Amino acid sequence: MNNISSNKRSFRIADNLDVIVAFGVMAIVLMIIIPLPTILIDFLIVVNLTVAMIIILTSLFTTEVLQMSVFPTLLLITTLFRVGINISSTRLILTQANAGDVINAFGSFVIGGNYVVGIIIFLIIIIVQFVVITNGSGRVAEVAARFTLDAMPGKQMSIDADLNAGLIDDMQAKERRKKLQMEADFYGSMDGASKFVKGDAIASIIIVVINMIGGIIIGVVQLNMTAAVAAQTYIRLSVGDGLVSQIPALLISVSTGIIVTRSGNNEDFGTQLIGQLTNFPKVLGIAAAVLFLLGVLPGFPTLVFLILAFACAAGAYLLKKEEQSKIIQKQESENSEIADMENKEPENVMSLVSVEPMEIEIGYGLIPLADESSGGDLLQRIASVRRQCAIEMGIVVQPIRIRDNLQLKTNEYVVKIRGTVVQRGELMPSMLLSMDSTGEAEEIQGIRTVEPTFGLPAVWINKDQREEAEIKGFTVVDPTTVMVTHLTETIKLHSYELLGRQEVKGTIESMKEKYSAVVEELIPDLMTIGEVQKILQNLLKEKVPIKDMVTILETLADNSRNTKDLELLTEYVRIALGRTICNPLIGEDNKLVVATLSPDIENVIANNIQKSMQGSFPAVDPETTSKILDSIKNVLASIYFPENQPAILVSPKIRPAVRKLLEMVFPNVSVLSLNEIPNDVEIKAEGVVNI
Numbered sequence: 001m002n003n004i005s006s007n008k009r010s011f012r013i014a015d016n017l018d019v020i021v022a023f024g025v026m027a028i029v030l031m032i033i034i035p036l037p038t039i040l041i042d043f044l045i046v047v048n049l050t051v052a053m054i055i056i057l058t059s060l061f062t063t064e065v066l067q068m069s070v071f072p073t074l075l076l077i078t079t080l081f082r083v084g085i086n087i088s089s090t091r092l093i094l095t096q097a098n099a100g101d102v103i104n105a106f107g108s109f110v111i112g113g114n115y116v117v118g119i120i121i122f123l124i125i126i127i128v129q130f131v132v133i134t135n136g137s138g139r140v141a142e143v144a145a146r147f148t149l150d151a152m153p154g155k156q157m158s159i160d161a162d163l164n165a166g167l168i169d170d171m172q173a174k175e176r177r178k179k180l181q182m183e184a185d186f187y188g189s190m191d192g193a194s195k196f197v198k199g200d201a202i203a204s205i206i207i208v209v210i211n212m213i214g215g216i217i218i219g220v221v222q223l224n225m226t227a228a229v230a231a232q233t234y235i236r237l238s239v240g241d242g243l244v245s246q247i248p249a250l251l252i253s254v255s256t257g258i259i260v261t262r263s264g265n266n267e268d269f270g271t272q273l274i275g276q277l278t279n280f281p282k283v284l285g286i287a288a289a290v291l292f293l294l295g296v297l298p299g300f301p302t303l304v305f306l307i308l309a310f311a312c313a314a315g316a317y318l319l320k321k322e323e324q325s326k327i328i329q330k331q332e333s334e335n336s337e338i339a340d341m342e343n344k345e346p347e348n349v350m351s352l353v354s355v356e357p358m359e360i361e362i363g364y365g366l367i368p369l370a371d372e373s374s375g376g377d378l379l380q381r382i383a384s385v386r387r388q389c390a391i392e393m394g395i396v397v398q399p400i401r402i403r404d405n406l407q408l409k410t411n412e413y414v415v416k417i418r419g420t421v422v423q424r425g426e427l428m429p430s431m432l433l434s435m436d437s438t439g440e441a442e443e444i445q446g447i448r449t450v451e452p453t454f455g456l457p458a459v460w461i462n463k464d465q466r467e468e469a470e471i472k473g474f475t476v477v478d479p480t481t482v483m484v485t486h487l488t489e490t491i492k493l494h495s496y497e498l499l500g501r502q503e504v505k506g507t508i509e510s511m512k513e514k515y516s517a518v519v520e521e522l523i524p525d526l527m528t529i530g531e532v533q534k535i536l537q538n539l540l541k542e543k544v545p546i547k548d549m550v551t552i553l554e555t556l557a558d559n560s561r562n563t564k565d566l567e568l569l570t571e572y573v574r575i576a577l578g579r580t581i582c583n584p585l586i587g588e589d590n591k592l593v594v595a596t597l598s599p600d601i602e603n604v605i606a607n608n609i610q611k612s613m614q615g616s617f618p619a620v621d622p623e624t625t626s627k628i629l630d631s632i633k634n635v636l637a638s639i640y641f642p643e644n645q646p647a648i649l650v651s652p653k654i655r656p657a658v659r660k661l662l663e664m665v666f667p668n669v670s671v672l673s674l675n676e677i678p679n680d681v682e683i684k685a686e687g688v689v690n691i
Contacts, residue, residue: 025077031084035091038100044085045102045244051078052248052255059255066179068259069186078252079200082245086207089244093211093237094218107240118239125246126205155180157475204246211238281319288312355419357498359401360487365410366429369480370402378402381484388488394547395495395540396503400487413483415490417497423490425452427479431460434474442472453486496540504533511549518553526560538570538615542659542670544581551576567615567656571673578676585670586681587642594649594672595635595687597658601628602651609657617660627691629665635687636669647672649683 036044055074062068092099107118159168159176168176215234219225225233278284288309295305360382362370370378379402386397408414415423426449427433434444435451435458446459461469461476469476477485491498508529512519523529535556536546546552555576559569574581586592597605605618620628636646645668650658652673659671677683 025080028077028081028084032087036088038092038096038098041085041089041092042100042102044081044088045100048078048081048085048248049244051081052251056251056255056258059258062259066182066186069182071256071259072186075252075256078248082200082249083203086204086241086245089241090207090211093234093241094214097215097219097223097233097237099237099241103237103240103244105240106243107236107238118235122208122239122242122246123205125243125250128250155470158470158477200249204242204249208238208242211241278315278319281316281323284312284316284319288316356401356416357398357418357500358491359403359416360483361403361405361408361414361416363408363410363412364404364406366413366427366479366483367404369427369429369483376480378480378483381480382487385484385488385491389491389495391547392545393492393495393540394545394549395499396507397491397498398503415487417494422494423452423486425483425486427482428460429479430463432463432466432469432476432478433482434459434461434465434469434476436474444469444472444474452482453489492543496537499533499537499540501529501533504536505529507549508532508553511553515550515553518550518557522553522557522560527556531566532556534566535570535573538566539573539577541663544574544577548577548580571652571656574673575675579678581670581672581676582678582681584643585641585645585647585672590680591682591684592647592677593639593641593684593686594647595632595639595689596649596685598688598690601689601691602654605654605657605661606651609654615660616657618654618657620661624691625661628661628689631689631691632662632666632669635689636666639686645670648689649674649677649685 031044055078058068068074089099089103093103098104156177159173159180212235215238216227216230219230219234220227223230291305291309291312294300295302295309368374369376372379382400382402386400389395389397405414409426411428412424412426414421428447431447433449433451434446435456444459444461444465446461446465449458449460450456451458459469459474466476508519508523523532532553536552539546539552552573555573556569559572563569582592604620604624608619609616610619618625632648639646641647646666647670648658648662649672652675655671655673662669662671
């Protein structure tokens, strides 16, 4: 029963921590007003010192600044706490010539009978805190706040790029934006909070002077002390009071400097310090030699220098030995892998006869990107690409195989569809790719290249240049993101090639569970799986998503009784999917910006349509075709399309033929018919194609 009641009590305390903290802050304010006994002053001084030690130790073990995001507010509260203790102790010093055992002990121990020494030590602590630590940490916080705010647009664009590429979801993007905002707020708050410590140091000097002068006057006039006794008593208590408040203040000032000077790393301060100072054994060796030479010079303390020289030499030897051991282990591991490959049984070549729907081949230098043991996340990123394609396009991409190819360049990769190379690119695995998507960014040093997906000019930069590039307005991505983005766009471009009968059958089988009526009505009585596949491929060729399979199959079931023309059936499906097709093209004002063909061109195309196994195409003479294409190019260049997605509006009967005419020259132009546009969408014709 006792345990149960204790647990209930602890839960009640945990649920009311905010109330407890509020009472604590109000108690600090009341300290300034209400006189406190000496025993309580002693307790509060020790609490102040304990809190300061906890804060500095916590700052040493943090790995990023946001782990102590409450620090600016904590700095204000601890400063207020110290001021409250100062006022309470001053009241006791001036009224009773006694401020408790802690202040008396600090004063007696530090002064040691010499008041001048005590005052000098107190002033040194104030100077170190006020001039060195507080000024430096305040300046660092100010600069960090400015650079963090300057870098925010670039970091926001990077988050948006990762979100658009499917590398992160909405919740992760929201969390990263929140973290970015919190980081900027933190440095801005630290810039102002560092002024609290500076003000506290000034106040401490004033309080000590007041205690000394006021105490001596009170001791002589009111307490009938001699001047010597009054000076002895009040100087000791004043210096002790100043020390017990400024030593914790010094610890918190150092904590401030540690936090704002931490660079981004996943390791705490101690691990970073030891790891980086022992990276180069030769440094310790040189230090040992210098210390030894100083030790043998006449007049220097030989023993001290020789001990430190021996310690540095021993450290250099042990670190060098450990470094060589790691190299040997790495070589043995590589030799073991080579031996395993040589002793491997001959590969079954039958597996090489089959063709993968899609695969990526990478050069030797890109293997770490796919090696999970070395931190590579390419496999997980490709899995997210497959999910993204299913969500956006409605296609199920079969697992994409990744294999190394020693015939490729070291940092080259190729994307194959059914054994044929469709895309290739080259990465710098140890660098970052910075792209100037706006065309307004400043110059940056690096290796100039072209981004493989969209053909944008880009620069490969070192990882330590990331912040500089983001400040200058570049979008910075890692090599894996470059490859994954290229892969995603390749899948969208060639999605119709990846949609085989097996994939269509699997999709239809999955629909039978919820929509068995429409599936059983259409297949196999009215259409075959192969015919449905052709229609879905026609849609994907024009980048129309096939997620709404219910509408597609119902439209085919309604119209396939009247015609078996797959091109015409595709047009019926497009009409049913009109809103899906038009939504990406409609602006915020619910207007669809289009270019139209003149009646003369429509008549020329309509009078020269020829049918073939591949669909309708206009059999227009080359000269007329060239004029039409030139006019389309000029008209499209003169129109501002929302989201830069050009569209041409034509009559329904010639839409397939116009699409055939344009697909080789203008693959990204959407060709729409009047029947596909929803009734509530306003059509805004901005240009007419004439010849």
